[in-house]
Amino acid sequence: MLVDSSSVSSISLWCSGVLHFKIGPSGQVNRMASQCYNTAVSCEARVHVTGFDHNNGRHQFHIFRSIGPRRLMMGCSYPVEGFWKHSYPISVNTATSLSHSTPINAVLLKEALESKESDLVFPSEDFSSQALVPSRQKYLETYKKSIEDPAGFWSSIASQFYWKEKWGKQVFSENIDVSKGDVKIEWFKGGITNICYNCLDRNVEAGNGGKIAICWEGNEPNIDGSLTYSELLQKVCQLANYLKDAGVKKGDAVVIYLPMLMELPIAMLACARIGAIHSVVFAGFSADSLVQRIMDCKPKVVITCNAVKRGPKVLHLKDIVDAAISQSAKNGISIDVCLTYENQSAMTRGDTKWHQGRDIWWQDVVPKYPMTCEVEWVDAEDPLFFLYTSGSTGKPKGVLHTTGGYMVYTATTFKHAFDYKPSDVYWCTADCGWITGHSYITYGPMLNGATVVVFEGVPTYPDAGRCWDIVDKYKVTLFYTAPTLIRSLMRVGDEYVTRYSRKSLRVLGSVGEPINPSAWRWFFNVVGDSRCPISDTWWQTETGGFMITPLPGGWPQKPGSATFPFFGVQPAIVDEKGAELQGECSGYLCFKHSWPGVFRTLYGDHERYETTYFKPFPGYYFSGDGCRRDKDGYYWLTGRVDDVINVSGHRIGTAEVESALISHSQCSEAAVVGVEHEVKGQGIYAFVTLADGVPYSEELRKSLILTVRKQIGAFAAPDKIHWAPGLPKTRSGKIMRRVLRKIASRQLDELGDTSSLADPSVIDQLIALTDS
Numbered sequence: 001m002l003v004d005s006s007s008v009s010s011i012s013l014w015c016s017g018v019l020h021f022k023i024g025p026s027g028q029v030n031r032m033a034s035q036c037y038n039t040a041v042s043c044e045a046r047v048h049v050t051g052f053d054h055n056n057g058r059h060q061f062h063i064f065r066s067i068g069p070r071r072l073m074m075g076c077s078y079p080v081e082g083f084w085k086h087s088y089p090i091s092v093n094t095a096t097s098l099s100h101s102t103p104i105n106a107v108l109l110k111e112a113l114e115s116k117e118s119d120l121v122f123p124s125e126d127f128s129s130q131a132l133v134p135s136r137q138k139y140l141e142t143y144k145k146s147i148e149d150p151a152g153f154w155s156s157i158a159s160q161f162y163w164k165e166k167w168g169k170q171v172f173s174e175n176i177d178v179s180k181g182d183v184k185i186e187w188f189k190g191g192i193t194n195i196c197y198n199c200l201d202r203n204v205e206a207g208n209g210g211k212i213a214i215c216w217e218g219n220e221p222n223i224d225g226s227l228t229y230s231e232l233l234q235k236v237c238q239l240a241n242y243l244k245d246a247g248v249k250k251g252d253a254v255v256i257y258l259p260m261l262m263e264l265p266i267a268m269l270a271c272a273r274i275g276a277i278h279s280v281v282f283a284g285f286s287a288d289s290l291v292q293r294i295m296d297c298k299p300k301v302v303i304t305c306n307a308v309k310r311g312p313k314v315l316h317l318k319d320i321v322d323a324a325i326s327q328s329a330k331n332g333i334s335i336d337v338c339l340t341y342e343n344q345s346a347m348t349r350g351d352t353k354w355h356q357g358r359d360i361w362w363q364d365v366v367p368k369y370p371m372t373c374e375v376e377w378v379d380a381e382d383p384l385f386f387l388y389t390s391g392s393t394g395k396p397k398g399v400l401h402t403t404g405g406y407m408v409y410t411a412t413t414f415k416h417a418f419d420y421k422p423s424d425v426y427w428c429t430a431d432c433g434w435i436t437g438h439s440y441i442t443y444g445p446m447l448n449g450a451t452v453v454v455f456e457g458v459p460t461y462p463d464a465g466r467c468w469d470i471v472d473k474y475k476v477t478l479f480y481t482a483p484t485l486i487r488s489l490m491r492v493g494d495e496y497v498t499r500y501s502r503k504s505l506r507v508l509g510s511v512g513e514p515i516n517p518s519a520w521r522w523f524f525n526v527v528g529d530s531r532c533p534i535s536d537t538w539w540q541t542e543t544g545g546f547m548i549t550p551l552p553g554g555w556p557q558k559p560g561s562a563t564f565p566f567f568g569v570q571p572a573i574v575d576e577k578g579a580e581l582q583g584e585c586s587g588y589l590c591f592k593h594s595w596p597g598v599f600r601t602l603y604g605d606h607e608r609y610e611t612t613y614f615k616p617f618p619g620y621y622f623s624g625d626g627c628r629r630d631k632d633g634y635y636w637l638t639g640r641v642d643d644v645i646n647v648s649g650h651r652i653g654t655a656e657v658e659s660a661l662i663s664h665s666q667c668s669e670a671a672v673v674g675v676e677h678e679v680k681g682q683g684i685y686a687f688v689t690l691a692d693g694v695p696y697s698e699e700l701r702k703s704l705i706l707t708v709r710k711q712i713g714a715f716a717a718p719d720k721i722h723w724a725p726g727l728p729k730t731r732s733g734k735i736m737r738r739v740l741r742k743i744a745s746r747q748l749d750e751l752g753d754t755s756s757l758a759d760p761s762v763i764d765q766l767i768a769l770t771d772s
């Protein structure tokens, strides 16, 4: 129905920022000079509008729901100033056939699985009115402050934490421009604090010692536990005292190889308490990967457990650690202490292999230590942890984060991106072995005094309803996960979700890779009952915390877009020459200036830090991701532009997989590319050239895959091995990956120009072997 202005005396547009629109006499949307936000004015019917399309140049407003008589609320948001340069004729599409109780967004969103840039999903009025950032206007005001006066903005937030001594005159100093000298970033330098103190003691002292800090859910649904903030503090202190006794001092490294037991965050916090630097290694990494990390930071102590059950499988973690420690010893690094937690539900002591003198049962020693432990006060710029991430060479990069800026940034991003309230129960399905578990299981939530669910098991055990069982069991309000999990649960059907209430859920979150609109819609409609905003948070191990993210309640979402930059974050999309692009554009995602949570170096390799992140586009931090900004200013991440693939949200360097394959005695050459994968986002596709005279065989294929599992971990195993008599190379010997990507994704008519290949016939051979 085309709105006849005579039937609408005036309307209120849910609009953000500085513009006010009104339906004029001829059905035009006119720009009005005044500022407005949610001005309620009367008109024919009160309806809730949650989207608009372009329809032959017209803006069409979907009116979904009559929510009362005599008021028309129209939904539209114009995030970029200046977007409304003209008046637009509009038509209003009333969905009169929909009953009031229909989950309206679901109806609309299910119509189209492909997202259109103009599909907007609005937060409900109820949600926005209680949100920390209730409007785009409020966001813009705060954002402006954070950019114009970063020192003032961040220091006023930092002041909410405990500092034994305040930072010096300069809140931050930075040089990110390689042409002006070494890259150096410091925040709150001279400030003396401790992140463990701020996570635990500060909350206990504020009277929240009795609040649950961790709800732990075991692999088996009937095994669980919990710790209050006071209890957690006591456990952390006991371990901290033990570590000190074992000789760990400020600045020493501790390697932690644990599954998702409460002991994992306990171990991280205990290190932080005594100023030790933790290096958590995801307990899915192989012994070889663990060796690499041990060799890099030379820890005094390794903390692990004997085994873990993940779903029906028992994984013998201690065996992996044993192999790694003996390999490290051969390489000259010996580990004196291997503190081992007895994870009784997976394996008993009796069955655990033991190295007398080196191995110590956690339960035998740690509980004997005092439940209080003096804090080691550290400088804001003292290191907090190393975390390794893949790059475009075979050697993983040891990302180093420091204390003060990371603390302030993770706490603030957590609070805003999830619209955190003290009554919330938060569950992040990630593992503490990845950055998400560092920033948004341990530090960010605990700095806010939140109740955090820690889950040991897998989302499909005992069945695919486990997540929602846990949500109902703990009344989870904030649920943060990865697109790969959403896609895998989507495939098994809605009934695993709908059999649970999920009434407690308030905000959903996604991280790890671009979330495809159909997964977004399923997450929104089915899991969140079309009620919970989704925070699609874009960030990286290197950034420490969220960079581009919705602030739920603040503005409408577009399925698949991470929306807008967080406070203090200044994205720039640049072209291949490094020129910053304006307005609607696509290019490389960079950032101007530092923010408190950014990493300070790659451990032991500052040069690689500069080369990888700051030299590609001088003057900027380069993320390695491609990005598009639409006409409304929304950011759409388009994936990695370097030789890194993102498998189930895990970054894997193609070079790492290649070097593992090449280490196989029968492999002479390998080239790895990413291909689209329905569940994992990207799958690993390996072209393998065998040594002379070695025949292809199924057995060899398996053995190559096993080599990668052994050297990196099961999550890096290639999905496909493509036998390659030769690889397409340029005359200078460079492998033409572009061509391999096309062959891998069967886009054989899009191979492009191959005239510069040394031997173009290689391509026909590869295609002939495509389905072998």
Ligand code: WTA
Residues within 6 Å of the ligand: 389, 434, 435, 436, 510, 511, 512, 513, 514, 515, 536, 537, 538, 539, 540, 541, 542, 562, 623, 624, 625, 637, 638, 639, 640, 646, 649, 650, 651
């Ligand atoms: C990708 C994980 C699109 C991206 C926190 C980035 C995303 C890499 C998103 C970092 C998202 C992460 N939308 N892409 N919401 N979140 N990525 O270091 O390619 O394991 O560069 O950190 O994941 O992966 P990392």
